[in-house]
Amino acid sequence: MEHWLWIILAALFFECKGEDKVIQEQGDVIAAEGDTVTLGCRFETTTTGPTLFWYKQEANSYPKYMLHCFSTSTVKADEFNVDRFDSKINETSVPLKIQKLQLSDSAVYYCAVRPTVTGNTKTLYKNLWSKDNRILHNIH
Numbered sequence: 001m002e003h004w005l006w007i008i009l010a011a012l013f014f015e016c017k018g019e020d021k022v023i024q025e026q027g028d029v030i031a032a033e034g035d036t037v038t039l040g041c042r043f044e045t046t047t048t049g050p051t052l053f054w055y056k057q058e059a060n061s062y063p064k065y066m067l068h069c070f071s072t073s074t075v076k077a078d079e080f081n082v083d084r085f086d087s088k089i090n091e092t093s094v095p096l097k098i099q100k101l102q103l104s105d106s107a108v109y110y111c112a113v114r115p116t117v118t119g120n121t122k123t124l125y126k127n128l129w130s131k132d133n134r135i136l137h138n139i140h
Contacts, residue, residue, distance in 0.1 A: 020045040020113045022052075031101055039096045041111035051114040052094040054087060056080075058107045068114075069094050 023042040031037050043052060051070040055063035067076040069089035076085065086097045098105055 020047065020050075022111050022113050024111060033101055033103060035101045036097065036099045037101065039098070039109050040093065041095060042093045043111075043113050044092070045113055047114075050089075052087075052089055053112045053114070054094075054096050055110045055112065056107045057110065063110060066096075066109075 021044050023044075024040065025042075026040050029037050029039065041052070041054075043050065049071055051068055053068045054066040056066050057063040064079070065077050066080045066085065067074055067087055069075075069087050071089070074087055074089075084099045086099075087094055094111060096109060096111070
């Protein structure tokens with residue numbers, strides 16, 4: 001009996017996977033119109049070939065899907081399908097580069113790793129807030 005219990009526990013132990021997470025440490029970024037900024041996003045995942053997403057949340061609005069990156073590809077929403085916005089995924093990060101800053105770029109920017117999001121690029125929630133209401137990236 002003990003032998004079987006050990007095998008079951010060992011199987012469960014080796015099947016456990018770490019959780020996926022993203023880390024945005026930069027906080028507020030202050031820049032002038034016309035400048036270029038790069039917003040950092042590091043990630044940890046056990047998934048092979050992860051997909052990372054960027055969202056923009058303007059004041060009094062919901063997060064809008066901007067783009068997602070996987071492997072060597074970047075797919076942008078129509079609104080962000082311009083050269084000013086770019087992101088490329090590498091082993092542990094997916095920085096978002098915004099060039100020729102405009103006043104309309106002032107917002108909070110979030111990154112997420114699949115399956116944190118559903119992959120649906122339609123509006124999912126009207127009022128989405130983090131548990132601690134921490135601003136991850138806010139450009140002024």
